[in-house]
Amino acid sequence: MHDLRELYEEVILDHNRSPRNFGRRPAECNRTAHGHNPLCGDQVEVSMTFRGGVIEDISFSGEGCAISTASASLMTQALKGRSGEEAQSLFDAMHAVLVNDEPPDLERLGKLGALLGVKDFPMRVKCATLPWHTMGAALAGRDTPVTTE
Amino acid sequence: MSTPPRTGEAGPAFDVEAIRADFPALHQEVKGRPLAYLDNGATSQKPRAVIEALRDYYEQDNSNVHRGVHTLSERATAAYEGTREKVRSFLNAADSREIVFARGTTEAINLVANSFVRPRLGEGDEIVISHMEHHSNIVPWQLLCEQTGAKLRVVPIDDDGVLEIDEYLAMLGPRTRFVSMTHVANSLGTVNPVREIIEAAHAEGAPVMLDAAQSVPHIATDVQALGCDFLAFSAHKVLGPTGIGVLHGKMEHLEAMAPWQAGGDMILAVTFEKTTWNAVPYRFEAGTPNIADTIAMGVGLDYLRGLGLDRVAAFEHDLLAYATERLGAIPGVRIFGNAPDKSSILSFAIEGVHAHDVGTILDSEGVAVRTGHHCTMPVMARFEVPAMARASLAFYNTRADIDALAGGVEKVREVFRLNR
Numbered sequence: 001m002h003d004l005r006e007l008y009e010e011v012i013l014d015h016n017r018s019p020r021n022f023g024r025r026p027a028e029c030n031r032t033a034h035g036h037n038p039l040c041g042d043q044v045e046v047s048m049t050f051r052g053g054v055i056e057d058i059s060f061s062g063e064g065c066a067i068s069t070a071s072a073s074l075m076t077q078a079l080k081g082r083s084g085e086e087a088q089s090l091f092d093a094m095h096a097v098l099v100n101d102e103p104p105d106l107e108r109l110g111k112l113g114a115l116l117g118v119k120d121f122p123m124r125v126k127c128a129t130l131p132w133h134t135m136g137a138a139l140a141g142r143d144t145p146v147t148t149e
Numbered sequence: 150m151s152t153p154p155r156t157g158e159a160g161p162a163f164d165v166e167a168i169r170a171d172f173p174a175l176h177q178e179v180k181g182r183p184l185a186y187l188d189n190g191a192t193s194q195k196p197r198a199v200i201e202a203l204r205d206y207y208e209q210d211n212s213n214v215h216r217g218v219h220t221l222s223e224r225a226t227a228a229y230e231g232t233r234e235k236v237r238s239f240l241n242a243a244d245s246r247e248i249v250f251a252r253g254t255t256e257a258i259n260l261v262a263n264s265f266v267r268p269r270l271g272e273g274d275e276i277v278i279s280h281m282e283h284h285s286n287i288v289p290w291q292l293l294c295e296q297t298g299a300k301l302r303v304v305p306i307d308d309d310g311v312l313e314i315d316e317y318l319a320m321l322g323p324r325t326r327f328v329s330m331t332h333v334a335n336s337l338g339t340v341n342p343v344r345e346i347i348e349a350a351h352a353e354g355a356p357v358m359l360d361a362a363q364s365v366p367h368i369a370t371d372v373q374a375l376g377c378d379f380l381a382f383s384a385h386k387v388l389g390p391t392g393i394g395v396l397h398g399k400m401e402h403l404e405a406m407a408p409w410q411a412g413g414d415m416i417l418a419v420t421f422e423k424t425t426w427n428a429v430p431y432r433f434e435a436g437t438p439n440i441a442d443t444i445a446m447g448v449g450l451d452y453l454r455g456l457g458l459d460r461v462a463a464f465e466h467d468l469l470a471y472a473t474e475r476l477g478a479i480p481g482v483r484i485f486g487n488a489p490d491k492s493s494i495l496s497f498a499i500e501g502v503h504a505h506d507v508g509t510i511l512d513s514e515g516v517a518v519r520t521g522h523h524c525t526m527p528v529m530a531r532f533e534v535p536a537m538a539r540a541s542l543a544f545y546n547t548r549a550d551i552d553a554l555a556g557g558v559e560k561v562r563e564v565f566r567l568n569r
């Protein structure tokens with residue numbers, strides 16, 4: 001039960017209930033990518049306005065579980081206004097913690113730390129990382145859909 | 150829900166606790182809770198007799214079949230071919246040669262699609278399936294249609310998940326070459342009126358295949374009474390091992406079919422000029438077969454027969470009614486599939502919560518259910534949901550398992566603060 005409370009922390013539930021930067025594409029959006037988790041049917045679209053090496057605006061849409069929705073929502077908040085390199089490096093940091101089980105730098109992760117509860121649920125890690133992989137594809141200008149499998 | 154047929158004389162009471170004692174995997178804790186295994190539609194647990202049959206075979210009889218004259222090979226061959234007779238009797242088939250061993254339902258459907266239907270199919274011909282099929286009874290036909298210019302016709306289902314039989318009857322015609330339909334729908338539990346489906350197709354001269362993956366574990370199957378041309382099921386859903394299953398085909402059809410895969414065992418004589426095929430069913434069983442699992446499959450079918458399928462059906466029917474009532478009483482729970490004739494399957498969603506989250510929280514309560522699209526993406530689209538949670542029952546489940554499920558669903562509501 002302890003684990004479950006960490007997985008579904010207040011921040012996650014809040015972002016699932018009212019996802020931020022959700023459902024609209026940014027004005028002058030010039031990068032979009034799609035992600036899909038065929039195992040559970042999660043679909044996510046990440047769109048951004050990327051200019052002068054900076055993510056000026058970013059949003060997402062789609063249908064997914066609480067973990068993927070909250071992860072996408074928190075991600076858009078964390079990345080708005082960041083440079084492409086910063087975004088990539090934050091993605092790498094999340095990946096290192098969630099997938100490679102490296103110790104987290106909580107200060108750097110900030111609110112994203114709420115996603116760490118997923119580590120105890122190996123079947124759910126992909127739910128948390130899907131929006132990030134999709135963001136990475138959008139940033140790189142790849143429009144082939146990202147899949148978790 | 151209609152009442153399933155009951156046996157004339159009252160058998161001994163259905164002693165679930167004694168039955169559960171035969172299934173080692175049921176007796177464990179998951180996340181500190183007693184396991185409530187409600188994912189039988191995905192695969193059933195195995196009775197000790199099946200597990201022991203596997204071990205005994207490898208410890209005592211292991212050898213290749215149909216090949217040696219030595220004692221072990223004789224024993225293995227007798228047990229392997231004896232299983233063919235067991236399956237014949239289980240399905241009440243006319244002849245044990247009508248029983249083809251395949252890897253499972255999926256392989257059996259692909260075999261029929263490629264060996265039987267493909268050579269009979271031309272541009273503009275039609276194959277009929279339904280909207281509630283498992284992907285394995287959609288995609289092989291779709292591929293075949295793409296390759297031959299034939300057309301796939303899909304019978305719709307209504308809001309309760311019931312086949313629109315009038316639409317089906319209207320769809321049949323001189324262009325119908327084949328009908329392939331599930332007996333019990335794996336994501337909705339709907340029991341299809343297969344007798345009527347088969348009779349109507351036959352009236353148009355179209356043979357019918359039944360996907361019996363979800364019916365064989367729960368409903369007594371008599372292929373002669375059904376009149377189906379082909380029927381397929383997987384051992385692992387009916388107490389047996391993975392990697393083995395059955396295709397039943399009418400003798401006249403099997404005799405007329407060319408082999409699908411080629412190699413050893415499926416031939417009578419080979420020269421570089423010409424190979425003569427072996428007789429049915431060996432023609433369809435190229436290579437060294439899955440001997441141990443085939444034998445263990447027969448032991449699983451014996452176990453189920455020993456319980457009596459009518460008693461199993463009656464027991465599961467009561468349990469499904471109880472589960473439907475318990476979940477139906479929880480606010481925000483939506484149940485998918487309300488066919489009057491339903492078997493063992495209860496798919497549901499909780500308003501405001503994705504099925505994946507439901508699955509994780511139920512697991513934390515020791516409750517195993519399937520979550521996702523259940524390999525029936527068209528059904529998800531029909532009900533406009535990305536995924537469902539599915540509890541699927543077996544004769545070894547108890548009301549305590551259902552109570553754990555209901556408690557787990559309450560837990561989901563608590564974690565997601567839906568009670569406020």
Ligand SMILES: Cc1ncc(COP(=O)(O)O)c(C=O)c1O
Nearest residue numbers: 253254255283285335360362383
């Ligand atoms: C109705 C139905 N058909 C076919 C299949 C495929 O069975 P298998 O994967 O054992 O070949 C399943 C199992 O998931 C099923 O439920």
